[in-house]
Amino acid sequence: LNSCARLLQSCRTHQSIFQGRQIHLVLLKRGVVSVVFFANCLLQMYSNCGRLIDARHLFDEMPQRNEFSWNSLIEGCLKSRDNGTALEIFSSMPCRNIFSWNAVITGFAKCGDLDIARRLFNEMPVRNMTAWNSMIHGYIQHGRPNEALSLFKKLNLDPAESARVDNFVLTTIIGACANLEALDYGKQIHARIIVSDVEFDSVLCSSLINMYGKCRDLDSAACILNWMTEPDEFSLSALISGYASCGRWIEARRLFHRSRSPSLVLWNSMISSCVHNGQGEDTLELFNKMRVDRTSADASTFASMLSACASLGVLENGKQVHAHAYKVGMVYDKIVASTVIDMYCKCGSSENACKFFGELKEYDTILLNSMINAYSNCGRIEEARWIFDAMPCRS
RNA sequence: GUGACCCUGGAUCGC
Numbered sequence: 001l002n003s004c005a006r007l008l009q010s011c012r013t014h015q016s017i018f019q020g021r022q023i024h025l026v027l028l029k030r031g032v033v034s035v036v037f038f039a040n041c042l043l044q045m046y047s048n049c050g051r052l053i054d055a056r057h058l059f060d061e062m063p064q065r066n067e068f069s070w071n072s073l074i075e076g077c078l079k080s081r082d083n084g085t086a087l088e089i090f091s092s093m094p095c096r097n098i099f100s101w102n103a104v105i106t107g108f109a110k111c112g113d114l115d116i117a118r119r120l121f122n123e124m125p126v127r128n129m130t131a132w133n134s135m136i137h138g139y140i141q142h143g144r145p146n147e148a149l150s151l152f153k154k155l156n157l158d159p160a161e162s163a164r165v166d167n168f169v170l171t172t173i174i175g176a177c178a179n180l181e182a183l184d185y186g187k188q189i190h191a192r193i194i195v196s197d198v199e200f201d202s203v204l205c206s207s208l209i210n211m212y213g214k215c216r217d218l219d220s221a222a223c224i225l226n227w228m229t230e231p232d233e234f235s236l237s238a239l240i241s242g243y244a245s246c247g248r249w250i251e252a253r254r255l256f257h258r259s260r261s262p263s264l265v266l267w268n269s270m271i272s273s274c275v276h277n278g279q280g281e282d283t284l285e286l287f288n289k290m291r292v293d294r295t296s297a298d299a300s301t302f303a304s305m306l307s308a309c310a311s312l313g314v315l316e317n318g319k320q321v322h323a324h325a326y327k328v329g330m331v332y333d334k335i336v337a338s339t340v341i342d343m344y345c346k347c348g349s350s351e352n353a354c355k356f357f358g359e360l361k362e363y364d365t366i367l368l369n370s371m372i373n374a375y376s377n378c379g380r381i382e383e384a385r386w387i388f389d390a391m392p393c394r395s
Numbered sequence: 396g397u398g399a400c401c402c403u404g405g406a407u408c409g410c
Contacts, residue, residue, distance in 0.1 A: 002396075009400075040400065071401055102402040109403095130403045137403070171404040178405095207405045237406040268407040275408095303408035338409045345410095369410040 001032065008041040017049040040068045047076025067097045074100065078107035087116075102130045109138025114147075132161075133169045140176045148176055165196075167204045174207045183215035206234040213242025218251075233259075237269035244273030264295055272304045275311070283308040284317060297324075299333040306339040315347035322356075332360070338367040341374055350377035365391060 004023050011020040024033075024042055032038045039062050046055035055076050059069060070093045077086035090096070090104050101124045108117035121127070121135045132155050139148035152173055156162040170193055177186035190208060193200070205228055212221035221242050225231050236255055243252040256262055256270050267290045274283040287305055290297065297305075302325045309318035322340050325331045331340060337360055344353035353374040363371075368391050375384035 005396085005400075035396085037396065037399065044401070068399095068401060075401070097401095099402050106402060128402090133403045135403095166404095168404045173404095175405070201404095203405045205405085210406065213406095232405095234406045239406095241406065265406060270407090272407050298408090300406095300408040307409075333408095335409045340409095342409065364409095366410045371410095373410070 001027075001030065001038075005038065005041045008045040011045045012048045014050050016045075017051060020045040020049055034063050036062075036064050036066055036069070040066070040072060043069055043072045044075075047072050047079065050076075050080055052076050052080055052082070067093075067095065067100060071097075071099050071103055074103050075107075078103065081111070083107060083111065083113065098126065098128060098131075102128075102134065105131055106134035106138075109134050110141075112138075112142045114138055114142060114144065129164055129166050129169055133166075133172055136169065136176075137172045140172065140179065145176050145180055149173075165198075167198050167201055170198060171204050171207045174204070174211045178207070178211040178214040181215050183212075183217060186211045186215065200228075202228075202232050202235065206232065206238050209235050209242070210238040213238050213245070216242070216246055218242050218246060218248065222251075233263045233265040237265045240266065240269045241273055244270070244277065247277070261293060262295070264298060264301070267295055268298070268300050268304070271301060271308075275304045275308045278311065280308045280312040280314075287321075296328070297330070299330055299336050302330050302333075302336045303339045306336070306343040310339070310343040310346040313347050315344075315349055318343045318347050319352075331356075332362070334362065334364050334367060338364075338370050341367065341370040345370065345374050345377055350374045354378060354380070 004026060008020060008023055011017070027033050027038050027042065033042065039058065043055055043058055046058060055073060059065070059073055062069060070089065074086045074089050077083070077089065086104060086107060090100060093100060101120065105117050105120050105124070108114070108120065117135060117138055121131060124131055132151070136148045136151050139145065139151065152169070155165065155169070170189060173189055174186060177183070177189065193204070198204070205224055209221045209224050212218070212224070221239050225235055225239050228235060236258065240252045240255050243249070243255070252270070252273065256266055259266070267286070271283055271286050274286060283305065287301070302321065305321045306318060309321060322331070322343070325336055325340070330336050340356055341353045344350060344356065353371070357371055357374070368387050372384045372387050375381070375387065
């Protein structure tokens with residue numbers, strides 16, 4: 001039974017619903033589905049697999065529920081982007097615990113409904129660092145760094161709260177410094193980490209390296225990497241990008257070759273650095289080496305490759321990369337799709353862009369912007385106009 | 396098997 005519970009927790013994708021259902025049957029046979037613990041595991045499984053109706057049904061049938069049950073249902077809604085229902089369930093809960101509050105706050109903060117998130121945050125009776133961090137992180141991710149920093153200041157106003165600031169919050173703030181290239185403030189936070197007893201875990205270290213790299217203070221970045229006993233691929237890749245962005249290719253390459261078979265993360269940072277440097281030829285070469293190495297590409301790799309083809313204006317290579325992305329089922333990623341469109345336009349084949357657009361069923365604003373461009377290039381002004389009018393949000 | 400199970404942070408990617 002224990003392993004059933006563990007297996008249920010590993011069902012986290014739409015595909016694992018089959019396994020989940022089998023375990024549900026096993027639990028039914030054992031007659032334990034009405035035990036809250038097992039019912040909760042099932043509920044969580046259905047929520048994680050995106051089966052909200054099944055989850056809801058199970059929930060309604062449960063003879064007993066606890067906060068966990070409600071929270072699983074809420075998380076299921078949030079995961080399926082049904083925030084309205086999530087909030088409704090949250091409001092109708094008989095009693096909420098800290099997880100309930102954090103779940104809705106992070107759910108709304110993540111998708112940019114920051115004012116709702118903030119309202120909930122303000123209403124929250126007792127906040128922990130998770131709540132603070134979700135809120136701060138939400139502001140940063142949605143382009144409101146000043147509000148993030150002012151919330152962080154508020155957090156530090158209360159000495160008791162300030163003392164509880166953890167690696168998560170500090171990593172988030174360091175990330176903000178990286179985005180804003182705020183080296184001085186970043187250094188202050190770094191100093192605070194040293195004097196406080198916060199542990200330098202791998203995530204915090206890589207974000208510090210990233211921050212110094214973005215601020216072009218490569219010596220400090222390298223210093224941290226050298227202090228680490230076993231730097232992970234994210235730290236290495238942050239430093240590689242830092243070196244490359246300053247044109248220090250020798251150091252970048254040396255880091256890249258430190259591991260005999262570089263991981264996808266390292267390949268991506270090298271490839272994208274080449275693209276940003278306008279070294280399109282090198283990019284294509286790197287990509288070939290990567291394939292020889294049998295490292296499979298992800299959406300970022302394809303986006304970089306396509307944008308390299310676009311800036312070189314090499315249609316044939318672009319088509320090859322497009323075909324490759326198609327073969328591995330990556331063209332329907334929104335970012336890859338819009339780079340495909342952009343690539344065709346810049347390679348002078350807007351017709352191909354239009355053709356490809358016809359195969360898509362999901363778009364976002366950026367992708368549609370590229371399409372306006374494509375249609376205009378073909379002289380299909382009516383269609384360009386039509387997309388513009390149909391756009392849900394224009395910028 | 397019930398002080399169990401649930402929440403937050405890092406590299407690279409598009410107009």
